[in-house]
Each structure stands twice: as C-alpha cells, then as structure tokens.
Amino acid sequence: MSSKLTRVAPVGMSILPALLVASVFAADGGTTPFKLGTFSEGGRQFLGLVLQDSRVVDIAAANTAFERAHRRGPKVRPPADMKELISRYDQDVGPRLRQLAAANAAPESAKYVYPIASVGVLPPVRPAVILNAGANYPEHARGIVEQAARAAAAAGAAASAPAAGPAAPGADATSPAAGPTASGAGPAASAGPGRFGGNIPRQPAVSKPGLWERAADDPRPDNPYLFLKSPSVVVGANDDVVIPRGRDEIDWECEFAVVIGRTAKDVPVADAASHVFGYSIEFDVSDRENRGDRKMGGGPDWFVQKNHDTFAPIGPFIVPQEFVANPMNTRHYFTLNGEVKQDSNTSRMEYNIWEMLAYASNVMTLSPGDMISMGTPPGTNIEKQNPRWMKPGDVGVCAVEGIGEQHHHIVAQQ
Numbered sequence: 001m002s003s004k005l006t007r008v009a010p011v012g013m014s015i016l017p018a019l020l021v022a023s024v025f026a027a028d029g030g031t032t033p034f035k036l037g038t039f040s041e042g043g044r045q046f047l048g049l050v051l052q053d054s055r056v057v058d059i060a061a062a063n064t065a066f067e068r069a070h071r072r073g074p075k076v077r078p079p080a081d082m083k084e085l086i087s088r089y090d091q092d093v094g095p096r097l098r099q100l101a102a103a104n105a106a107p108e109s110a111k112y113v114y115p116i117a118s119v120g121v122l123p124p125v126r127p128a129v130i131l132n133a134g135a136n137y138p139e140h141a142r143g144i145v146e147q148a149a150r151a152a153a154a155a156g157a158a159a160s161a162p163a164a165g166p167a168a169p170g171a172d173a174t175s176p177a178a179g180p181t182a183s184g185a186g187p188a189a190s191a192g193p194g195r196f197g198g199n200i201p202r203q204p205a206v207s208k209p210g211l212w213e214r215a216a217d218d219p220r221p222d223n224p225y226l227f228l229k230s231p232s233v234v235v236g237a238n239d240d241v242v243i244p245r246g247r248d249e250i251d252w253e254c255e256f257a258v259v260i261g262r263t264a265k266d267v268p269v270a271d272a273a274s275h276v277f278g279y280s281i282e283f284d285v286s287d288r289e290n291r292g293d294r295k296m297g298g299g300p301d302w303f304v305q306k307n308h309d310t311f312a313p314i315g316p317f318i319v320p321q322e323f324v325a326n327p328m329n330t331r332h333y334f335t336l337n338g339e340v341k342q343d344s345n346t347s348r349m350e351y352n353i354w355e356m357l358a359y360a361s362n363v364m365t366l367s368p369g370d371m372i373s374m375g376t377p378p379g380t381n382i383e384k385q386n387p388r389w390m391k392p393g394d395v396g397v398c399a400v401e402g403i404g405e406q407h408h409h410i411v412a413q414q
Helices: 059-069 082-103 138-160 269-275 302-306 353-363
Strands: 035-041 044-051 055-058 113-115 120-122 130-133 226-229 241-243 254-260 276-283 331-336 339-345 371-373 395-400 404-412
Touching: 035 082, 044 059, 044 082, 055 059, 059 082, 226 302, 226 353, 254 331, 254 353, 254 395, 269 276, 269 353, 276 353, 276 371, 276 395, 276 404, 353 371
Parallel strands: 130 371, 241 404
Antiparallel strands: 035 044, 035 120, 044 055, 055 113, 130 226, 254 276, 254 371, 331 339, 331 395, 395 404
C-alpha cells in the first residue's frame, strides 16, 4: 500500500502529514498503532500486523518469538483467521497484538517481518454478510434525482418530436436511468418520477416498530436503507475489477466500511459502538445497465447491479477502532486514471455508522467479521447526463485516509 495517506512513527511519536483531514490515529497510552490484514508469501497465507504502512509482521511467527523471549508470560494461541482474531480480540489476542506491535516498532530486520511490497495483499476478512447503504450521502441521492428528471424530460421530448434525433443517454424508458430508484440510491431518491412510472409525491417518513424508530423531530426525509452484496464476489485491494461481457455501464462507488466486532442483534444506537471492531474500505462496483424489461416495475435489479464477480474489493487492511479517532470525520475519495471523481468525508452521511449498525441488527443478526459499507458520496456516473463509465484499460484508486488505498486495473472478461 502507498504510504501517501498516513505515516506513524514508532511508539507514541505520531506524525500526520498535511494531507490528512481528520486525525485518524489515536496513539494514546503509548500504544503503537497497527493495522491488520491477510497476506500471502511463498505460497502460504498468514495474518499480518501492519506497521508504518510499510512492514508486515507475521503474527503467528512473531508470537512464537515473543513467547520464547518471555517464557514466564502468558501463552496466547495465534488465531487461525481474521474472524477468529476479531472474536478473541478483547479476550487475549488484542493485548498480545499490542505487545507484538511495540516489540517490532523499530524497523529492525527479523525473519517474520516483510516489506509490504514483497507480499500479496488478500481480502483482510471473508465476511459472511456484506451490507451496503443506499443513498446515505444526500448529494449523491439528489444528483440521481436530478439526472432522472433530465432523462425523463429528454425521453418526453423525443417522444413528442420523433424527428428531433436520438434521446439523451439513459433516456430510454426501459433504462434504469429513467427512474431514480433504479440507480441504487434507494428510497432517498423517491421524489420525482416514481418506481412504477408517473410522479409520486414524496410521503413523510414514519417510524416502523421493529425496524426503525424515528425521533419526533428527526428532519431526515427517509429511514436507513441497506442491501446485501454477495461475499462470493469479494476480491483483494490490488486485484483486477472485471467488466462482464456485454455490460458497458460499470460505475464506481468508493466507500467507508465498518467491520463488526461481536454478535449484534437488536442493538440500540447508543450501544452500537461497542459492536464495532474496526474500519476498512469497500469499492462497491456497480452495473447500471438495464435488464431489458420492466419486471418488478422496472426498478433496480440489485442482483445484477451489485453481484458480478470481482464487484466487491475490500481492504487492504482493517484498522481497529481504538486507532481511529473520529470515524465520522474521515476523507475518502476515488480517482480514475489519476483524475479525482469522488472526494468526500464521512461527516456527509445522512445516517451515521452507529445508526446503520443498529438498523441492520434490527433485521438480522450480525457476527464478527461481517461488514457494513456506509454508502457512496456524489461523483458517480448515475448522476451525470454524460456518464463516463469504467472501461478496460482504466486504473481506479479508492482511498480512505488512515485506512489505506485500493488500486485496481479495470479489465474485460475473457
């Protein structure tokens, strides 16, 4: 991973470059900050402790060396995978990882420490459940509604004057762009043309017992919205994103993600933070092209939009929440071929990470290692009158300050 975002000096000497908008690392009590990931080297996989964004410590091997040097100390069984690490973090793994980070803070050579450029970066965890927020950045939802209105107007003009030439891109009545909900923006884009055609006035959001209770003075126009993404489409932070055959409208969504730390069911918002293990990145790649019919009223087909193979890169790392000072004030951005396409901050979310976790837990039980991706900021193609979709040969970079960067070559399906 590039060290452009954050460098952290050893043991309590935190240096944050001017690029950092939010003070992400909270190195309190002399703790050496670290990130966590899953890596490959020499044909094997291992859990790694990332220090200074430049070195990876093999946790199992480092733990063996540590216990040999501290024979009278407690023994800790290394976790087999990231889910076990997360599940045991508060019990015994977390304290040992802090010891290993401190013991390896100085950049000295050891057989179990690797330059990060020399190892393969795998998905840090394999979630059983991936939930993604829809329309959680109001500017994104508003942009979709505005483009839907433009497309509808263009379609109407084309219908009334057939000789005037082709309609604007996305104006086809069967296209997802013809209705705001087809964009993946969810109910926050419900003003304007309706899901089933025509203009449907926006109705005030109301509480739904067992799902979401609204405060009487809550001004937000909609309740939280989440959809499922298949864990089978997860790839690593440096892997290729594959454009499926025959699908040409592939969009980007660079998102801040929350990793669940302990079993969560019917969690109050006030208690949600205690169920967070840490934070990562999901690049929510999206297929915006229509399905060729009006089934289910022509609304969005979430299976097609979100679940092609390689459409859920996660990582490169997970940062435990103890090292993230303010997750609700963190910059994240996306560049395509070096050009900034998205640049926002988690402070722009409509529903914060704790509200989303609580909402999700009202519907389903979340387990350690599950992930909630908190939605995309504005700048996606679905908001644009003249979209520039991703295509083979592009290079996309999705970055969250203090967490890391994803680098993807966009390739055609073979």
